[in-house]
Amino acid sequence: xxxxxxxxxxxxxxxxxxxxxxxxxxxxxxxxxxxxxxxxxxxxxxxxxxxxxxxxxxxxxxxxxxxxxxxxxxxxxxxxxxxxxxxxxxxxxxxxxxxxxxxxxxxxxxxxxxxxxxxxxxxxxxxxxxxxxxxxxxxxxxxxxxxxxxxxxxxxxxxxxxxxxxxxxxxxxxxxxxxxxxxxxxxxxxxxxxxxxxxxxxxxxxxxxxxxxxxxxxxxxxxxxxxxxxxxxxxxxxxxxxxxxxxxxxxxxxxxxxxxxxxxxxxxxxxxxxxxxxxxxxxxxxxxxxxxxxxxxxxxxxxxxxxxxxxxxxxxxxxxxxxxxxxxxxxxxxxxxxxxxxxxxxxxx
Numbered sequence: 144x145x146x147x148x149x150x151x152x153x154x155x156x157x158x159x160x161x162x163x164x165x166x167x168x169x170x171x172x173x174x175x176x177x178x179x180x181x182x183x184x185x186x187x188x189x190x191x192x193x194x195x196x197x198x199x200x201x202x203x204x205x206x207x208x209x210x211x212x213x214x215x216x217x218x219x220x221x222x223x224x225x226x227x228x229x230x231x232x233x234x235x236x237x238x239x240x241x242x243x244x245x246x247x248x249x250x251x252x253x254x255x256x257x258x259x260x261x262x263x264x265x266x267x268x269x270x271x272x273x274x275x276x277x278x279x280x281x282x283x284x285x286x287x288x289x290x291x292x293x294x295x296x297x298x299x300x301x302x303x304x305x306x307x308x309x310x311x312x313x314x315x316x317x318x319x320x321x322x323x324x325x326x327x328x329x330x331x332x333x334x335x336x337x338x339x340x341x342x343x344x345x346x347x348x349x350x351x352x353x354x355x356x357x358x359x360x361x362x363x364x365x366x367x368x369x370x371x372x373x374x375x376x377x378x379x380x381x382x383x384x385x386x387x388x389x390x391x392x393x394x395x396x397x398x399x400x401x402x403x404x405x406x407x408x409x410x411x412x413x414x415x416x417x418x419x420x421x422x423x424x425x426x427x428x429x430x431x432x433x434x435x436x437x438x439x440x441x442x443x444x445x446x447x448x449x450x451x452x453x454x455x456x457x458x459x460x461x462x463x464x465x466x467x468x469x470x471x472x473x474x475x476x477x478x479x480x481x482x483x484x485x486x487x488x489x490x491x492x
Contacts, residue, residue, distance in 0.1 A: 191419065242434050244271060247319040290322070290432050291397055292404045292444060293337035296451040298322065299425050300338065301329030303452075314426055321428060338451045340407075348399035355402070404447050411455035413446045421449055421459045 200209065219227050241249055248267060255263045290298070302310065302325060313324050326336065413421075422430060422445060433441040453459055 238434075239436075240268070240271070242431060246322070246428065250318045291337070291400050292447055293339050293400055293451070295429070295432055296338040296448045297329055297334055297336055298325055298429060299448060300452050301325050301332060301334050302425055302429065304329070304332050304334070310426070340403075340451060343403055345396065345399055348403050349395045352395055352398045352402055404444060407447060409446055409450055411450065413449050414458075415442075417459055418442065418445060418449060420461050421445070424459070424461060 200212075204212070219230055222230065241252065244252070244267065248271075252260060252263055252267065302313075305313065305328065309328065313321055313328070316324055330336075422433075433445055436444060449459065
């Protein structure tokens with residue numbers, strides 16, 4: 144993997160910025176016929192997503208950057224299956240880690256010159272270490288990077304409540320300020336910082352989190368340093384005051400939220416087409432929150448956010464496009480002026 148990261152073709156800002164787009168190439172078929180067959184086996188929504196990804200690939204990357212991505216794709220496809228799968232898993236893990244960083248740090252990594260970016264990644268990995276286990280659904284709730292689902296629902300609600308002019312103003316802010324400004328505008332609209340489901344019992348899910356951690360301690364194989372770091376977090380922030388009611392500490396609160404979202408089953412699933420419309424109505428910098436997850440998990444989380452905003456039987460209604468400004472009917476061309484009558488020539492002197 145280090146060899147790939149050090150490769151000249153990996154040393155482009157576009158590859159790091161568009162790693163999700165590179166997945167389109169990395170998932171491509173060895174032959175056109177095989178690719179076409181896989182394309183038509185996908186759902187209509189997946190095909191539309193693929194078309195959009197290809198459009199962004201064409202629009203955002205220049206010819207040299209596209210060539211770099213295709214070169215990586217060709218090298219991976221030339222590997223034996225097992226070795227290729229391992230490299231793809233590492234790429235996915237890096238992609239997930241990058242998108243779990245705070246937005247300011249993530250954009251800082253992408254802004255680094257290629258010859259310094261790997262060093263910056265290593266520095267951040269020490270502070271924001273990726274999990275030391277192979278991701279499985281039973282342990283995904285331990286990932287705490289990025290914005291929480293309940294907070295994300297509040298941000299989406301605040302965004303959808305803005306006028307087009309206000310959305311443009313928020314979108315035009317520098318990186319790191321957009322989220323805070325959107326949350327501030329949400330407070331002005333009486334939107335809470337988090338939108339929680341009615342059946343969410345934080346104390347119960349916090350207890351379940353601690354029970355899961357104890358189970359992992361008893362069953363995890365190999366080095367357990369990562370477990371010790373997590374358990375140490377439970378002791379941070381101090382104990383509650385003797386006369387204060389029990390409260391869930393911030394770190395545990397986030398894990399409890401993650402576990403609830405991971406295991407929550409929607410009583411009323413969302414129509415895929417409507418979910419796509421909802422996703423398209425939020426800005427790219429909120430959409431990117433979901434890119435750290437595989438497709439099925441991203442759709443599940445997006446569905447949870449959707450139902451927090453639109454409990455059944457409510458549904459998202461896309462805003463109608465603005466009506467064209469009526470124009471005054473074209474004036475009829477003026478009738479040509481009558482030709483002047485001929486006059487008699489002047490008499491000679």
